[in-house]
Amino acid sequence: MHIVDRRLNPGGKSLVNRQRFLRRAKALVQQAVRDSLKDRSIKDLETEGEVTIPRDEVHEPSFRRGSSGGNREHILPGNKEYLQGDEIERPPSGGEGAGGHQGEGDDEFRFVLSREEFLDLFLDDLELPELAKKKLTSGEAEGVRQAGYSTSGSPSALSITRTMRNSMSRRIALKRPRGEEMAKIEAEIARLEALPGDHSDAIAKLREELERLERRRKLITYVDPIDLRYRRFEPTPKPISQAVMFCLMDVSGSMTEHMKDLAKRFYALLHLFLKRCYRHVEVVFIRHTDRAEEVDEETFFYSRETGGTLVSTALEKMLQVMKDRYSPNDWNIYVAQASDGDNMPSDTAKTIALMADEIMPVAQYVAYLEVGREEDPMMSMGGPLMRASDLWRSYGQIDGQNGKFVMRKVHHRREIYPVFRELFAKRGLAAGRGKS
DSSP: OOOOOOOOOGGGOOHHHHHHHHHHTHHHHHHHHHHHGGGSOGGGTTSOEEEEEEGGGGOOOOOOOOSSSSOOOOOOOOOSSOOTTOOOOOOOTTSOOTTOOOSOOOOEEEEEEOHHHHHHHHTTTBOOTTOOOSOEEEEEEEEEEEEEEESSOOGGGBOHHHHHHHHHHHHHHTTOOOHHHHHHHHHHHHHHHHSSSOOHHHHHHHHHHHHHHHHHHHHSOSSOGGGOOEEEEEEEEEEEEOEEEEEEEEOSTTSOHHHHHHHHHHHHHHHHHHHHHOTTEEEEEEEESSSEEEEOHHHHHHOOOOOOOOHHHHHHHHHHHHHHHOOTTTSEEEEEEEEOSOOOGGGHHHHHHIIIIIITTTEEEEEEEEEOOTTOTTEETTEEOSOOOHHHHHHTTSOOTTTTEEEEEESSGGGHHHHHHHHTBOTTTOOSOSBO
16 A cells, blocks of 8 residues: 655645654744744734744754774875874864864754744644633534435445345345355255155255245345445534624823834734634724724724723723624623723723623623833832732722633733733633733
8 A cells, every 4th residue: 555645845845844843843843933923023923934943952863883893994085295104283272173163053943834834833722711602603614414315425425334224125025035045955955965765856856946046146136236325415504602802902192102012912913813713703903092993903903093091982882882793692702901001080980880890791701901111110120019000900899700800911022922822821721810
């Protein structure tokens, strides 16, 4: 038996070797993918890229000739400078002698990942937490189901049980001679032949009956084409659960470009994650200053806006969109909010009421990300000092309801992925969800 792999190789590379290498060095390549995020722009997160891993970690054993033992013959090139018995001067100290080298060696291994490989490694252990099946609906997902049997089809779809049942019914109806019946006649012929005396007439009749049964047995086959039954399948809508992710982002004047970049990076990861892993999850982008508006993806990530800050406007806009298109009775509701923590003092009570009384009762999961300045004067050598923003203190009054509401802070873009990974890690892998 010969197995031929005819899959197309990406970019002329050996697909089998790439897959084998990725399986063996998955942990190293996956860590390199995550480390590379801090150097990528938002637009480049979904593209292929080059990662670097330590060469020592991908060393493979190899066979080589032993340095001792055996008979060896060497042929060495001659030279025009030295003769046999001449003494060779030691090379100057610090210089590059025979077999020596200067500087650091190449101790890194560069590996180019395709877009699919990059995303598979990047999103390997993430999921939407607590996806509840509030309502099953016929969506885009298509499946197949068995729809009876047919008299023709692929050999792999042959139903052995149904075919043999039909064969047995046909053989019984047509009275096909059984093997036991023919064996009994043969035994009787043998018995008569062994008895003394003339039993030729009886033996002749038995042989005639045996020939008749053999002819009938050949005419009525054990399995006939009319008996064959193949399982038949037909496409059918597959019930799926509906989910919507609301992305709320503060774009007011108090948000510096650094803070907006942190928030956009967080949402870029979230958007990429949702598009990649959940075809049936819809994403709603809402940005706000002292007023809120629903925008498209391009406007959400790349358009500039300034103004005051009223967080309640974003929550009200979300509730309005939810009322118009995403009923909590039919949809699983997820919320991700990013802000610098500023809010008008007069808006605090309204914001708490909207989040605690209207959003939390219907949401499966709410994540609040607070972004800060990269050079925060309140940062100390041991970490951030206890300085809570207005919005952080407000949301701190909301009951987390067993991890349904979580809050995190980030000050540098290298912290985005660890926080994102913590918020959306698979159940059982997330460590200590809650407020921090």
